[in-house]
Amino acid sequence: MNIAVLSGKGGTGKTFISTNLANTIPNSTYLDCDVEEPNGRIFFNAKDEMKTETVYRMIPSIDKDKCNGCRACTEFCQFSALAFFGDSPMLFPEVCHSCGGCEKVCPTGAITEVKSSVGIVEVNKVADLKIVSGLLNIGEASSIPVINRVLSEIENTSIIDCPPGSACSTMESIKKADYCVLVTEPTIFGLHNLKMIVELVQLFKIPFGFVINKVEDPNNTMIEDYVKTLGKEVLIKVPFTKEIANKVASGMLISDSDSDLRDLFKSLLNKITEEIS
Amino acid sequence: MKIAMATLEENMETKLDQTFGRAVYFLIHDTETGENKFMINPAKDATGGAGIKSAQTLVDEKVETLIVFRLGTNAVKVLEGGNVKCFRAIEDTAEANLKAFKEGKLTKLEDFHPGYHHAK
Numbered sequence: 257m258n259i260a261v262l263s264g265k266g267g268t269g270k271t272f273i274s275t276n277l278a279n280t281i282p283n284s285t286y287l288d289c290d291v292e293e294p295n296g297r298i299f300f301n302a303k304d305e306m307k308t309e310t311v312y313r314m315i316p317s318i319d320k321d322k323c324n325g326c327r328a329c330t331e332f333c334q335f336s337a338l339a340f341f342g343d344s345p346m347l348f349p350e351v352c353h354s355c356g357g358c359e360k361v362c363p364t365g366a367i368t369e370v371k372s373s374v375g376i377v378e379v380n381k382v383a384d385l386k387i388v389s390g391l392l393n394i395g396e397a398s399s400i401p402v403i404n405r406v407l408s409e410i411e412n413t414s415i416i417d418c419p420p421g422s423a424c425s426t427m428e429s430i431k432k433a434d435y436c437v438l439v440t441e442p443t444i445f446g447l448h449n450l451k452m453i454v455e456l457v458q459l460f461k462i463p464f465g466f467v468i469n470k471v472e473d474p475n476n477t478m479i480e481d482y483v484k485t486l487g488k489e490v491l492i493k494v495p496f497t498k499e500i501a502n503k504v505a506s507g508m509l510i511s512d513s514d515s516d517l518r519d520l521f522k523s524l525l526n527k528i529t530e531e532i533s
Numbered sequence: 534m535k536i537a538m539a540t541l542e543e544n545m546e547t548k549l550d551q552t553f554g555r556a557v558y559f560l561i562h563d564t565e566t567g568e569n570k571f572m573i574n575p576a577k578d579a580t581g582g583a584g585i586k587s588a589q590t591l592v593d594e595k596v597e598t599l600i601v602f603r604l605g606t607n608a609v610k611v612l613e614g615g616n617v618k619c620f621r622a623i624e625d626t627a628e629a630n631l632k633a634f635k636e637g638k639l640t641k642l643e644d645f646h647p648g649y650h651h652a653k
């Protein structure tokens with residue numbers, strides 16, 4: 257079973273929920289698809305890297321000697337990743353979407369595709385847990401190849417920590433999910449962002465449920481009221497206390513030391529399992 | 534010599550566009566003939582790489598000088614490759630910018646911002 261954990265924006269505690277959920281499931285896999293800022297691994301104390309692998313994508317390489325200056329490639333590229341000056345094209349790799357089209361339209365064979373590094377994937381093992389993190393190179397525009405490589409490590413019960421928001425990297429991260437957990441804070445901004453990811457998961461027709469994080473005021477039912485309009489119940493509500501905040505800030509997994517919260521995360525898995533079985 | 538500016542309207546009293554890659558019009562002034570030509574920027578609705586495409590348009594038009602507020606790093610690379618010199622625009626009309634340039638009152642543009650990407 258693959259459970260994706262999403263949030264409408266950064267800072268809602270999506271990684272907090274995903275890491276602790278994975279931590280309470282035996283033999284689970286934690287996959288960090290938030291490849292621009294993969295910090296889930298920090299909480300697992302994953303010191304020994306089991307293996308690291310570079311992820312590549314293909315980009316065009318231009319042989320100026322073979323180029324006849326016809327501009328077929330620059331005209332073809334809908335992303336304007338090729339500019340033409342002097343007597344041959346020049347590539348802007350950050351803008352290139354690796355579609356391979358320019359190679360096909362070049363009449364002289366001046367363009368060949370070459371490997372270009374986009375990031376790395378790290379796989380660690382801590383006790384019975386497998387921890388997979390993708391890390392995108394700085395300045396790289398598309399995180400898709402790295403996310404796909406991370407997802408290829410899916411095994412047993414997998415918890416997928418998705419990039420925040422509802423961009424295409426988020427869509428890519430949930431494509432193998434059997435269930436989506438939407439994490440939000442009980443605030444107006446939280447609600448607004450939540451509605452956007454609800455639209456996203458509805459579009460993908462993946463079953464989903466809600467976790468409210470950082471609950472301080474039990475009388476604040478803003479999120480519950482919205483969830484009810486969808487005919488659903490909130491899965492769990494995670495309290496906000498100074499103690500929790502301090503432990504999270506120091507890189508600790510709360511489910512290791514707090515048995516109430518451990519039970520809460522276990523109940524989250526049970527509720528999800530019930531819903532999709 | 535051809536001098537280009539990104540403009541909001543098709544006349545010499547127009548203000549300049551604050552952006553380059555997504556500007557609606559380009560004014561190209563020919564110092565030899567005194568002619569002012571306005572063209573729609575083909576990159577204004579581009580899927581990506583708008584700065585590159587806009588810069589390419591100017592390079593293809595054989596522009597040698599660009600008067601502009603700001604440029605992305607990708608546009609700069611194309612403009613440099615095409616030997617286009619860039620000067621910082623002033624908050625005034627196209628006409629006034631042209632005059633200021635001819636009087637040597639504009640400074641060279643040196644700080645650039647990295648391009649904005651989607652897919653984040």
Ligand code: SF4
Pocket residue numbers: 315316332333334335336337338347351352353354355356357358359
């Ligand atoms: S591979 Fe596709 S996106 Fe990249 S430069 Fe060629 S045509 Fe453009």
Ligand code: SF4
Pocket residue numbers: 318322323324325326327328329330344345361362363364365366367
């Ligand atoms: S299509 Fe090939 S030959 Fe034509 S400009 Fe591009 S690289 Fe050169």
